[in-house]
Amino acid sequence: xxxxxxxxxxxDKHFYKPVDFHVLxxxxxxxxxxxxVSIMGKSGCGKSTLLYILSTMDTDYTGSLFLGGRNVxxxxxxxxxxxxxxxxGFVFQFHYLLAEFTVLDNVMLPARKLGAKTDAxxxxxxxxxxxxxxxxxxxxxxxxxxxxxxxxxxxxARALINEPLIIxxxxxxxNLDSKNSENVFNIFTDLSKEKGLSLLVVTHxxxxxxxxxxxxxxxxxxxxxxxxxxx
Amino acid sequence: xxRHRVIFDVTITHLTSRLKQSSIAALGVTFGxxxxxxxxxxMTGLNELLDGLILNxxxxxxxxxxxxxxxxxxVALSEAFEDAVxxxxxxxxxGSQERVHNALPMMARLADDPRVLGIAPQVKAPVFYLxxxxxxxxIVSGIQPFDEKRLFNFGxxxxxxxxxxxxxxxxxxxxxxxxxxxxxxELGDRIQLSTARGVLxxxxxxxxxxxGLAEVDNxxxxxxxxxxxQMLGEGxxxxxxxxxxxxxxxxxxxxxxxxxxNFKASAVDIKAANAQFETGTxxxxxxxxxxxxxxxxxxxxxxxNILNMLIYEKMNDIAILKATGFSGDDVRxxxxxxxxxxxxxxxxxxxxxxxxxxxxxxxxxFETEALPTIKTFPVNFDxxxxxxxxxxxxxxxxxxxxxxxxxxxxxxxxxxxxxx
Numbered sequence: 001x002x003x004x005x006x007x008x009x010x011x012d013k014h015f016y017k018p019v020d021f022h023v024l025x026x027x028x029x030x031x032x033x034x035x036x037v038s039i040m041g042k043s044g045c046g047k048s049t050l051l052y053i054l055s056t057m058d059t060d061y062t063g064s065l066f067l068g069g070r071n072v073x074x075x076x077x078x079x080x081x082x083x084x085x086x087x088x089g090f091v092f093q094f095h096y097l098l099a100e101f102t103v104l105d106n107v108m109l110p111a112r113k114l115g116a117k118t119d120a121x122x123x124x125x126x127x128x129x130x131x132x133x134x135x136x137x138x139x140x141x142x143x144x145x146x147x148x149x150x151x152x153x154x155x156x157a158r159a160l161i162n163e164p165l166i167i168x169x170x171x172x173x174x175n176l177d178s179k180n181s182e183n184v185f186n187i188f189t190d191l192s193k194e195k196g197l198s199l200l201v202v203t204h205x206x207x208x209x210x211x212x213x214x215x216x217x218x219x220x221x222x223x224x225x226x227x228x229x230x231x
Numbered sequence: 232x233x234r235h236r237v238i239f240d241v242t243i244t245h246l247t248s249r250l251k252q253s254s255i256a257a258l259g260v261t262f263g264x265x266x267x268x269x270x271x272x273x274m275t276g277l278n279e280l281l282d283g284l285i286l287n288x289x290x291x292x293x294x295x296x297x298x299x300x301x302x303x304x305x306v307a308l309s310e311a312f313e314d315a316v317x318x319x320x321x322x323x324x325x326g327s328q329e330r331v332h333n334a335l336p337m338m339a340r341l342a343d344d345p346r347v348l349g350i351a352p353q354v355k356a357p358v359f360y361l362x363x364x365x366x367x368x369x370i371v372s373g374i375q376p377f378d379e380k381r382l383f384n385f386g387x388x389x390x391x392x393x394x395x396x397x398x399x400x401x402x403x404x405x406x407x408x409x410x411x412x413x414x415x416x417e418l419g420d421r422i423q424l425s426t427a428r429g430v431l432x433x434x435x436x437x438x439x440x441x442x443g444l445a446e447v448d449n450x451x452x453x454x455x456x457x458x459x460x461q462m463l464g465e466g467x468x469x470x471x472x473x474x475x476x477x478x479x480x481x482x483x484x485x486x487x488x489x490x491x492x493n494f495k496a497s498a499v500d501i502k503a504a505n506a507q508f509e510t511g512t513x514x515x516x517x518x519x520x521x522x523x524x525x526x527x528x529x530x531x532x533x534x535x536n537i538l539n540m541l542i543y544e545k546m547n548d549i550a551i552l553k554a555t556g557f558s559g560d561d562v563r564x565x566x567x568x569x570x571x572x573x574x575x576x577x578x579x580x581x582x583x584x585x586x587x588x589x590x591x592x593x594x595x596x597f598e599t600e601a602l603p604t605i606k607t608f609p610v611n612f613d614x615x616x617x618x619x620x621x622x623x624x625x626x627x628x629x630x631x632x633x634x635x636x637x638x639x640x641x642x643x644x645x646x647x648x649x650x651x
Contacts, residue, residue, distance in 0.1 A: 052645045057554060078558045085556020092648060096551045098241075100248035105240075110555045112237035119236075158555065170648070 003069040004030035005165050005198040011053060011063035013046075023049050024061070025221040031166065036192040036199045037227075038209040041218035048170055050218070051202045055088060055168050056080040068165050085114050089159025093171035096155060097143035103130070103154050104139040111161045122161075129157040133187060149180035156187060167191070169201040173208055185211060238561055241552070242568035249541065253573060256537040260577025260628060261584055263530030264620045267523040268585025273592050274519040276611035278512055284443070287384040289501050290351075290474030291483040294490055296331050297497040300324045329355075334470035337494055341475060346482050351378035353472040354459035360452075361423040361431075362414040369410060369450035371424065373459020382476045385440075391418050392438025401455055403437035409449030411439050424462065432462050443599075530577075531627035538570055538635040549639055550647035563640035570632020571625065578624030582617050 011027040014020055023046045031037050041047045052058040054065065056072055059080070064073045072083060090096075097106045107126040111117060117125070130136040133153040138146050143154065152172065159167050167188075173181040185208055191197045192213070201212065209215050214227040246253045300322045306312055331337065334352065341350050354373035359366050376394035379385035385394050389405060397403045404424075406416060416422055416436050424432045434454065441448055454462075460469050477483060480501065487500035502509070542549070549562055593610040 048649065052649075055554070057643075058645050078560065081553070081556050081558035081561075083556075084554065088556075090554050092554075096547070096554070096648070098244075098548050098551060100244050105244075109237065109241075109552075112240075113556055113561070162556075 004066070005033050005035075005068060006031040006054065006200065007066040008050075008054065009064045009066075011050070011061055011065070013049060013053065013058075013061040023221050024053070027063070027223060029216060029223060029226060031198050031200055033198055034192060034196040036188060036213045037201070037216060038212040038214070039200070039202045039216045039218060040204070040206070040209050043204075045218045046221040047202045047218050051168060051170055051200070054200065055090065056084055085110055086162050087165045089156075089162070089164040089167040091152065091155050091159050091167065091169040091172040093174040097151055097158075099142070099144040101143055102140050103135070103143055103146065106143050106154055107158045107161055110158060114162050116162075126157070126161060129160050130154070132160075133157050149176055149183065152176060152180065152184055153187070156184070160191070164197075166198040166200060169199070169203075171203055171205075172201060173203065173205060181205070181208065238564050239568060241548075242565050242572065245541070245545065245548075245565070246569055246572055249544075252537055252541065253569075256534050256573045257577035257580065259530040259533035260574060260624050261580040263527045264578050264581025264624050265584030265588060266526050267623070268582065268616050268620050269588040269592070270519060270523050270526075271616045272585070272589040272610045272612060273608065274515065275613065275616075276593075276609035278515055279611055280605065280609040282512055283384065285505050286480070286501070288388070288442075289504065290383070291477045291480055291501045292475040292487045292490065292498055293504075294331055294337070294473040294475065294494070294496050294498045295471060296329055298324050298329065329471050330465070330469050331471065331473055331496055333494070334473060335468050337496070338470075338473060341473070346477050346479070346486065348476045348478050349378060349382045350476070351375060351382055351474045352456060352470040353474060354456055354463070354465075354469060355471045356459055356463050357427050358452075358462075359425040360410055360414060361425055362416060365414055366425075367410065367413060367450075369407070369452060371404075371452050371454055371459060371462070373456035374453050375456050376453075379453075383474070388442050389438050389440045394438070396437040397453065397455060400435065400437050401458060402434055403454070404434040405438040405440050405453040406436055407448040407451045408439050408441040409445060410452060411436070413449070426462050428464070430462060430464065432458070434458075527623050527627055531631045534570060534573060534628050534631035535634065538566060538632050539638075541569070542566060542635050542639045545639075546642065546647050549642050550644040553642070553644040554648065559640040562642070563636045566636035566639050567629065567632045570628045570636070574624050574628025574632075577628070578621045581624060582620055585617070585620065 007030045008027050011024055012022070013024040015023050027050060039047045039050065049058070053061050056065070056067075057080075059077075064071055066072070067083060067087060072080065075083070097103075098109070101109070104123070104126055107129060108119075108122050111122040111125065112119065127136060127139060130139050133156060135146075135150050135153050135157070138150055138154075143151065146154070152175075156167075169188075173184050176184065188199055188201070189211070192199050201208075203209055215225070216223055216227055217225040301324075304317070304319050304322065306317045306319065338350055338352060341347055352375065356371050356373070357368065358371045359368050374385075376385070376398040380394045390408065392405065394405070397405050404422065406422070411417070414422070418436055418438070420436045422434055422436060424434060426432070440453065442451070457467070460467060463469065475486070477486060483500035484502055487498040487503075490496060490498040552562055552565075553559070589610045589612060592608050595608050596606065597608040598606060
C-alpha cells in the first residue's frame, strides 16, 4: 500500500476555556491519494476543530499528524507555514479572498510566497487555473466586486495554484445556492478524478457528502464511522 | 526576490486601499518632523544670534595690563626686616604705562599655539572728538580691520562703509553711531581728534558702526592701529590689549590661567566675563529639544493608534495570509512595512515642510536696533536637524509599528476563521 497523503494517529484535543472540554478523542484515520473524503457530523462534534488541526493551523493537540508521510506534529510555526503554502490548499465557507486585491492577485499570492517560479510563470499558471474554473474573464476585477459563487471558485483556484497534495474545505458550499453548490462539487470531483488530487471536506450537506468517495462520520469528538466497508 | 516582493505588494495595497487613514498617519509624522525642524532651525538660529552678540565680538581671552599696586612691597624683600611685622599705609600703584609688556613676542608665541584661531591687537586711547565747537570725550581703539573682521565679525556692526575702507585709508575713522549723530557727521566728513596730551589729529569718516549698546556707540570709534600708536606718540610695540580667539571656547579658562602665569600679564577669559550667558543658552536649548521631542512622540502615538486599528480591520486578511502559507514573521513584516512606509513618506515630507517653513521664517522681516545688519529672522540651516528628523521618524514609526505588528504575528487564524 502506498503512503497515505494524510494520516492522523491518536489525536486528542481539549478546550480549556471556559471549562475543560474534551473536544477530540482518539482520532485515527488516513486519506489516500486521489480520495475525495467528506467529514460529517452535528454542530459541535469537533469536525471543524479536527480540520484546523489537519490543516496545521491549530497545533494545540496531542497525537501525530503525517502529511505526505512526514510527521508535522511539533514543527516550528515557520515550517508549518511553508507546508501550508506548498502542500495544502484551503477553501472556506466564506470565500476568504483579500478584498482589495484583484482576483488574479489573490490567486497568485500563495505562489509568489512560495517563490518557486517567476512572476510571469505564476501569472500564466493563475490564468490557467481561472480558465479551468471558468472565471478567467473576472481576473482583473477586484475580489470584492464579484459574486459569491465566483468568489468560491477563485478560492479554489487559489487553493490549486501551488499544486498541493491535498485540498481542505470547511463547508465550501455552505454559503452557496444549489446551482453554485453543484458547480463547486463538480469541480472537486474533476480534480479528484482527473488530477488525482486528494480532497477533504467538512460539510453539513448530506447530498454533497453522499456523492463523495467516503464519508467519515463524527459524534461527540469521536469518529463513529470511517465510511469503509471494513470499518 | 518574489517572496519579498509579495510582502511589499501586500503592504502597499493595504496602505493605498486605506489612503485616507494612511495619509493621516503620514501627516502626523510630517507635522511632527516639520515642526521639529522648523523649531530647531529657528530656535538655534536665534540662539546663535544671541550667542553671537556676545561670543563673536568678545575675545575668548583678553590680555591687558591692569594698573594695580604691586602685591610685594620693597620692604618685604629686605633681609633686615624679615622677621618684622611691616605695616605700610597708603599704598599707590606705580606709575607705569597701560601697554602690555613685551606684546610683540607674546603675540608671536600665541600665534604659534595650536589652540589659537587668531589674535588681534588693539591700542586703546582716550580722546576728545572735536567738530566745530563741540567737544565730546570718547575712546578710540586702534585695530587691524582685517583681523577684527575675520575673528570678531566686526563687519556685522559697521552699518555704513566697511572695515576694508578703514584698512585702505590710514587717516580714516569708523565712528560710533551715537557720536556720528551727536556731531551730525556723515560718511566722508572730517573730524578732529584730540588726545589726552593735546595732540590734534584730523581724520576722515570712512564708516559708521553700531554695536546696539548705546553707551558704547556714544563714545567708541575705531582707527587703524598704526594711527592710534602715532596719536599716542608711541612705537609699533605699544599695544594695550591682545584679543585671542580660540578654536574651542572650552580652552579659554586654562589658557587665561597659563597666560597669567607665563607672561605675568592680566588675562580675562570669556567665561569669567560672561558667566550668566551660558546658562541662558543651555536652558533655551533644553526647552527647544523638549518641545520638539514631545511633538515627535505625539506623532509616534498617532501611528501606533492607526496601525492598531488597521490590524483589527485586517484580521480577515491576516487569517487568509496565514492559512495560505504566510508565516507570522511575514505578517509582522507586512505591518512593520506599512509603518515604515508611513514613516519614510511622512518623514521626507516633514523635511520638506521644515525646509519650506524655515525659508519662510528666514524671509520674515525682523529689524532691531541691537542688530543693525540683521534684516530678517535668523534661521540655522543645519543638515544635522534634517538627519536627526528623518532618523527619528524612522525609529519612532518602526517602534509604533512594531508593537501592533507583533500582535498581528501572534493572531491565531483559526480563531478568526471560526469566529466568522
